[in-house]
Amino acid sequence: MSEAVIEKVDNDGMVRLTINRPKALNALNSEVLSALEAHLVELEAHPNLRAVLITGAGEKSFVAGADITEMREKTPEEARAFASQALRTIKRLETLPVPVVALVNGFCLGGGCELALACDWAVASDNAVFGQPEVLLGVIPGFGGTQRLPRRVGPAMAIDLVTTGRKIDAQEALRIGLVNRVMPQAELESYAEELTKQLKGNGPQSVRGAKQAVHDGMDQDLDSALALETSLFAFCFAGDEQKEGMSAFVEKRKPNF
Ligand code: DAK
16 A cells, blocks of 8 residues: 555554655645555445544654646546545544544645644644645635535634634634644654553443534434434444443443453
């Protein structure tokens, strides 16, 4: 498989994907998108997948956007095909049944910000820079930014960002809810380790169920979403995880999921 995306999987189903084009600040070209999609297709079939972390190679950039050089000469038909490939790939990431976390280690612009928005949450290094600067290039966000950004930060802030194209720092991204946490770049690795440890300690089916309830419920009215939660909650009692988790509590020991 192409080295444009590097995958590391541990024995417990924790996966790390690294967008690997550091000389171009990990800009998303067709090769990167194809490689990413190929990894995601494999991960969709992984029987014991627990979580996915996604980051960019090097210390300067998560992803500095779609590849402008590659896009420059595209016809409208080619632009549509490129956007379709990106939308499909990003959707695959978003709909993985396990938590997907962006470790944003620098520039997170345009398609990079849209990639981070498809993750369940994002954690940023304090040097990270966010933005949807497409209007500066004569286009609009094409990888879902106009739709996922307002859902995460609200329409007023989203329209501000997509029409001015202004860049914001990690602290502002934290304030508006674009990222969950900000930390020195040197601490991103220990965060990843801590998160991995934490998720490994939890019931794998419960973690999947909790994500599903939030995701699927967001698209429904409240009563339907609450009914969905009830079904998923009841389903927990059909498997071993609930018995082990609650027995471990009563027996004052750690659960063995
Ligand atoms: N594409 C291609 N190459 C890029 C790039 C990008 N997005 N970003 C950086 N690079 C390359 C630079 O060209 C440079 O390459 P060399 O000159 O060394 O060969 C190398 O990475 C290092 O970049 P800089 O020398 O510029 O580094 P600086 O630290 O000075 O500046 C920067 C870093 C991130 C501020 C700057 O590189 C920059 O402004 N980059 C562009 C950021 C950007 O505008 N991103 C959004 C791209 S547009 C669609 C509609 C829209 C879209 C897609 C589809 N459809 C409807 C189909 C648009 C999506 C976007 O993401």
